[in-house]
Amino acid sequence: METRYFGASVKRNEDQRLLTGQALFIDDIELPGMLHAAVLRSAVAHGRIVTVDVSAALKREGVVAAYTAQDLGDFWQPGPLLVPPPPIEGSVFNLRTHACLAKDKVRYAGEPLAIVIAADRYIAEDALADIVVDIEILPALVDLEAALAKGAALVHEDLGSNIAAHIHQGKGDYARAASRADHIIKRRFLYEHGISSPIETRGIVVQWDARGGQLTMWDTTQAPVFVRNGLAAVFGLSERQVRVIAPFVGGGFGPKIMMFYPEELLLPWAAMQLNRPIKWIEDRLEHFVATTHERGQVHDSKIALTKDGKILGVKDVFLHDSGAYDPYGLTVPINSQCTLLGPYVIPDYDSTFTCVFTNLPIVTPYRGAGRQHGVFVIERLLDIAAHELGIDPAEIRRRNLIPPDAFPYDNEIIYQDFAPLSYDSGDYEPVLDKALSAIGYAGFKDEQAAARAKGKHLGIAVAAYVEGTGIGPYEGARVQVQANGRVSVATGIGTQGQGHYTVFAQIVADQVGCDVRDVDVVTGDTDRFHWGAGTFASRGAVVAGNAVNEASKVVRQKILTLAAEHFECAEGDLELGQGQVSIVGVRGQAIRLSELAQKANPMRGAVKPGAEPGLESTQYFGPPSGATASGVHAMIVEVDPETFTLAIRKYVIVHDCGTVINPLILAGQIIGGAAQGIGNAFYEKLMYDDAGQLLNASLADYLLPTSLDVPRFVLDHTVTPSPLNPLGIKGAGEAGAIPAGPLFAQAIEDALGFKAKGIELLEIPLSPARLWELTQQAG
Template sequence: METRVFGEPVERREDERLLTGRGRYLDDLGRDALAAAFVRSPHAHARIADIDVSGALDVDGLVAIHTWEDLPGRVGEPLPLLIPHPALTHGRTGYPLARDVVRHVGEPVAMVVARDRYLAEDAAERVRVEYEPLPPVVGIEAATRAEHLVHDDVPGNVGAVLVQENGDAAAAIDAAPHVLEFSLAIERSASTPLEGRGVYARWDADDGSLRVYSSTQASTSVRAAIAARLGLPNGKVEVVAPDVGGGFGVKIVHPWPEEVLVPWAARLLDRELKWTEDRREHFVSAAHERGQLQDVRVGFDDAGRVLGLDVRIRHDHGAYTPYGIIIPIVTSTQLLGPYKIGAYRAEVVSLYTNTLIVTPYRGAGRPQGVFCMERTMDRVARHLGLDRADVRAANLIQPDEFPYDQGLTFQDGRPLIYDSGDYPELLRKARELIGWDGFDAERAAAASRGRRIGIGLGVYVEGTGVGPYEGGHVEIDTAGRVHVSTGLTSQGQGHETVFAQIAAAELGVPIGDVRVTTGDTRRFGYAVGTFASRAAVMSGNAIALACRKVRGKALRIAGEALEADPGDLDITGGVVHVRGDPSASVPLRTVAVLSNPLRYAFDEEAAAATQFAAGRPVTEPPIASGDEPGLEGRDYYSPVRSTFAAGAHAAIVEVDPDTAEIAILRYAVVHDCGRLINPMVVEGQIHGGVAQGIGGALYERMAYDESGQLLNASFMDFLMPYATEIPRIETGHLETPSPLNPLGVKGAGEAGVIPVSAVIASAVEDAEGVRVDAMPLSPDTLYTLRERAANDPSLLVRDNVRIL
């Protein structure tokens, strides 16, 4: 394979189009379409007594109003439970429009269609819904008490109980020289992409086909869901993901109620129809993540080696479970990180609450797991008076122990086996990058000037490249252009650039000759989706395999034209040539012509493919048995199990002695995602992830009151960091190729966000000397911790007490 493009920091090809306003997002489409708006529940839990639409009927421009009773057949059935699991014994999903009972604020009750969005909203406001309020269940503790039920037929509000274990953790802990017990908490957050959800549908009555544009991370899955619900053949439904303004996991859910209702109504009305989510709708009707309580019991020896670990995880999955229990599964398995734990047990209890559903958000359960494990490592180190980095080093899996089997079952149903890595080197490089070993002097110098600074670190492993498969199609046309398509979608990751780099390297063509299409079922009909840091691993390898098919065919055809052995040929700059004799060559565009035997010459070059052309064999059929015309190939990549990327982060923070404000002075990342396709794209992913992680660590929490009302459902109240609060991120790379795929790559999309809360908690605790057991950590929370610690010495860390 030619490697001059693969591994190079090629500038992103999509940026100029997007930055100059030439992107096409969902709301740029369907300017003349009818508009949909939704009546949503103002109650967290209530019975629907009556829906009166009469007040909306006199709105000029009203086209239709629909409630659940209007939905025929499968359109009105509960939405699918996307990922069933044996432990999810009481999985529940909602209806596209609420039937009888609403279970969270924002649940859709009625759909209004009008000439434009303004009129649709006006009509929606005039729909009168009579509710009979029911007691809401808000928060994990309330769900655990189960004084009231979210679903009458779900005992104790428990959707699932899952136990993962390797060894006898209880016995190992009881026999350990040292034992600690403590509890941790991470509050709910939300991904808040710049572009919310949206759907635009067009029905073609002449041929009975439906075209749907959706701001989604899974266009092929949306197609399958719509076809099934509307009773249409897959081939009569096209779903296209246009430019998507961020996803971060919230757009992997499918189908959303609106993705069923808008296409259904478009067909019913035989009109174009569009719905675009507004910001408040996103906060109350899309999805949240993160919320967990964790009870930890750990046993360890004098050197800090963890002999046994037992974690009970209570997970808030909201009112419904459309995505199953993937998040707590990931938490319970990825919690172990890069460490070799003597014995481990995790019990997950997944609970219903009258709050918005919980589905993956960038990191998808890993930030919670890493927070638990890294807080545990810090606790062990503080208890023993050892260096926190040294305790981590004492527990790391060593390079010669790969593949390393953690003895658990990962989210793909496959064994949790790490494929490759060098975790000690990751930690060493991170310590060096942040200046860990010289920090005591820096701390003392700052303290002499009245400043409080602290240092923290975190190490993690991320399962990437989750199956079951992705595919790629590659075609070289008669102009020498390379057309690459794959079914998964793009939401800003740089797929257009990275996939072009793979194709250019595999085929030996200039990267400027490669065109990439993603997320369009018209071009590629089978795919899974973009999530779990899987695009480069899954589609990247599928594209590489398809390219290798095309390359092999090109060399064979060129060999016939050049009367040379294909093994003696190479491709450089889009030209096939004999090695050592550049004059003996043929352009790929000509090879593409020759790959399609012709009866008619449409231009001078095409004459070489007609029946009377010189050198055409006459004793064999023009197209060999098993071959196809054209210079194209299709292939799929389906891994036996996931690949596992890893990284180490470290940070230095400063805490204001008076206001408890936290400033991040430095942030360092060392990351291993196998072979780097494009270092610049990887660094961009890491930097964006770290910024998002800082938001989750310091600001981003979804605040519900006891009645289930979301108190901060706007950007006025839901806080995110300013760009000025994100430090320069110092990045280092380590490459340990994965042996599981042809390219040796691992994923990188979610890596930046995963350990940030743990790292900042470690650093703030180091600066303040008070225990940090919960995230996010706002100034008022930290100030309260200070006040509590002044009266309760157990809240102080052992070796670093500050004046409070």
């Protein structure tokens, strides 16, 4: 096999269409006779529905239909559980899923109450104002501890409490660690994530062909195969009668995996009632309440250490905000629980969490998916330990790293993929060393003092993490050499900008010996590839990439076999390249792939029994468990000690995600993730009042970082190939977003001398206003 493309910074195949405005996004779809939907959402976070009356809306000119929960009849039912909880002994999981329109009760502000179908979106929105709603308001549950207090109102009355789940996992014996410890630190941590806010919101276009019995749905989903299977089940159709297409999708970051969103059921149902195509495009205001969030956890954590800073054990008890329903199971809090362990040897670990129902939107994974929360806890505990034990923050981390000869390293607990949390491979100290060197750690104390003499307050931070990536179950791919010589690849995952059209093409082009630009990749169309899971958990390149590789290898073999027959030579005498097969050392003896593809699909003559036509193969790949990526981020900030505004002076990322397919695309993934981490740490906060109302539902008030808030990143990497897949790849999609929280806390404390003032930053997100408040409290 040639490796012309694998590992090279190949420019992306998808760019031409995107750069010229020719790529098809969901709202670009125009169908004859298409109607437009708007959804009426509850303004109240918690209440009993007395009336939802759409009769006035129906009278408005241009309105075709309006439906409430009552109108759905038997179709109304709570949705499915998307991700079942892992099989952890003694776990409690109370499943309460949402229906597509609220009936009897509303449980969060934004929950759908009715849908209007009209000639255009303008009229549909006019009609929303015609709908008469009467809701008897109940106390809203916003605070996690208050929701668990005796006598609290209940999100789901039949449950008798607001406990959504209760899980305990551990290894060793924390009591033993505590009894042996020289030093124990105990703190409470608050970590809130936010809303993914892709620049393209969600959207759906649906067409029901009553004559053909065919349902087609274009959907901004990250997991089209799941949606296709789900729709078939709900509507009593066969999977071949339903086609789900995720076209170009303008960013996903996790919440676009969630299913079913109410609109994913309401639109096809209404299209079948009306026999008309319908479009629904979520607007930005809706996005803040209608797309899932990832929000807060409260951790009560203890770390037991020796006096030289070796970790003996960690005990962590935390509350996790599930929101009003829990269709996504326990992925987020399990990730927090597992990722807290980081790259460190933690002999005794005792972790318990309770998921809490609140009157807030549903929580599902958003880039990092709970890993941030766990990393914040362990990294902050180590910072505090470093200070209290008089050890340098980088040094205390170094002393606790898992040594390179300890892999596979079994953490003895269960991960989100149901497999034991075992780190497949890694070598952490070189990553730390590279990061310290790149940030100039050794010389920083002098730099800090010199800056201070000029009135500038600089602070430094270093934080490490591991990330379980590339989980199963499986993905598949079909690779086919076309009669025109181009190679087509189809896979079931969706794509939202990760460069799949290019990295998969690189893998194929090397195997079959063609130009990377001659490979056409299709993702996210269930009629093009029937099987798969989706793009999440940093798994696209790992799982689908390896499936593409397996299928390509088979196609390569078919090419060789056929060409050997053609030339009447041994396969070993052949070489593939430049879109043709040639005989090694014999000039002019070559056959184009196009010609071979035509030969493989003859129009006349006898084909041997059992032979398959074409140069085509479909293969699947499922890893035994997830591959473990790791990294260290380091940052220097300058903080204005009066206004508490902050500027990032330097930001270094060193990471190890195994074998690299495309360094340029990888850099994009890492940097993009880090920018979201910065948003999470210092800009983005969903602000709720006590009534469960979101106070900053606009992009003017929910602060996505701009080009002036995100610095130029310095990147470096190490390579520890994963032994769990033939290509040695580990996932990279989420890595950049994970460690920014502890990095900000540590750097700001250092810049402002907070340790000496007794101020500890134990929460994320931070902001200038919050820093000022904390200094006021400290006096």
